[in-house]
Amino acid sequence: MIKYFIFSAVLLSVSVSFAEDAAVAEVDLELGEEINEVCAGCHGEFAQGGKKGEYPRLAGLPAKYIMEQVKNFKSEKRKNMPMRPYANDRELPDEDIPSIATYISQIKLTSKMPEFDEHTTAYEKLLIAKKVFNIAKVEGDIELGKEMYVDDCKLCHGKNGKGKKGSETPPLSGQYTEYMTRQIHHFATGERWHEYAEDLFEDMEPEEIQAIMAYLSTTDD
Ligand code: HEC
Ligand code: HEC
Known part of the structure; x- marks a missing residue:
C-alpha cells in the first residue's frame, strides 16, 4: 500500500x-x-x-x-x-x-490476494482487497474456445487475450464475460463497429461465443 x-x-x-x-x-x-x-x-x-x-x-x-x-x-x-x-x-x-x-x-488491479505479514492492518487489507479482481470461470468448451481464439482473435488481441504492447486494441483477458458477450452481439448486429465483424461474428453460434468466453476466463489467473 x-x-x-x-x-x-x-x-x-x-x-x-x-x-x-x-x-x-x-x-x-x-x-x-x-x-x-x-x-x-x-x-x-x-x-x-x-x-x-x-x-x-x-x-x-x-x-x-x-x-x-x-x-x-x-x-x-x-x-x-x-x-x-x-x-x-x-x-x-x-x-x-x-x-x-x-x-x-495506469490503475493496476491484481488477480490474487497478496500474502500479508503480521504488520498489515485490517484497513490496509481492505484497501488491497478492493483492487483484487478475478473473472469467474465460465462453463463451456475451453479447448474449442482456445482454438477459435488463436485462429481468429489472437492476431489483434494478443497472446492469451492480454493485448499487445503498444497496440490500441483492448485486451480481453480480465474483462467481464457478460460485457464482452453483449459487445459481440452488438458487433454481429452492427450496432457497434468492429473490424471484419461480418466474417468474425455474424455466424457465430451461442456455444462458440460461450467457448471463447470459457477460454478467456482461464487467462486472468
Ligand atoms: C483485425 C484485428 C482484430 C481481430 C482479428 C479481432 N479483434 Fe476484437 N477488437 C479489435 C479492435 C481494434 C477493437 C476495438 C474496436 C473499437 O474501436 O471499438 C476490438 C474490440 C473487441 C471487443 C470489445 C472489447 C471492449 O473492451 O469493449 C471484443 C469483446 C472483441 N473485440 C472480441 C473479439 C473476438 C472474440 C475476436 C475473435 C473471434 C476478435 N475480437 C478479433 C480488433 C480485432
Ligand atoms: C452513469 C454510468 C456511467 C458513468 C458515470 C461513466 N460510464 Fe463509462 N460506461 C458506462 C456503461 C454502461 C458502459 C458500457 C456501454 C456498453 O455496454 O457498450 C461504459 C463504457 C465505457 C467505456 C468503454 C470500455 C470498453 O472496454 O470499450 C469507456 C472507455 C468508458 N465507459 C469511460 C468512462 C469515463 C472516462 C467516465 C468518466 C468521465 C465514465 N465512463 C463514466 C457507464 C458509465
Missing part, C-alpha cells in the same frame, strides 16, 4: 505529452484523478467496473483505446445512453480526455 502511494505521488508530479496528439497534448494526472470521481460512480473507484459487467472494467486498458471510445461516445458513433450526460463537451472537454484516459490506464 505504501508503495502504491509513493508510486502515485511520483506519477502525479510528472506530466507527459502525447507527441501524436499535439493539439490536446498535456496529461495532468491530478485532473485525471479528479475526473475519475465522476466515472467511479459507475466504473468503480479503481475503474474495476461492476454490476456483473453492466459497467466494464477500464483499469489497465490502453490510454489510446480509452480516448478513442470516449470520443466515440461523444460523437455517438458508439451509442451509450448511461454515459450520455457525462461524455459531452461541457462535462468532458476534449482537452481533458488524455488526462482521464492516462489516469485510468
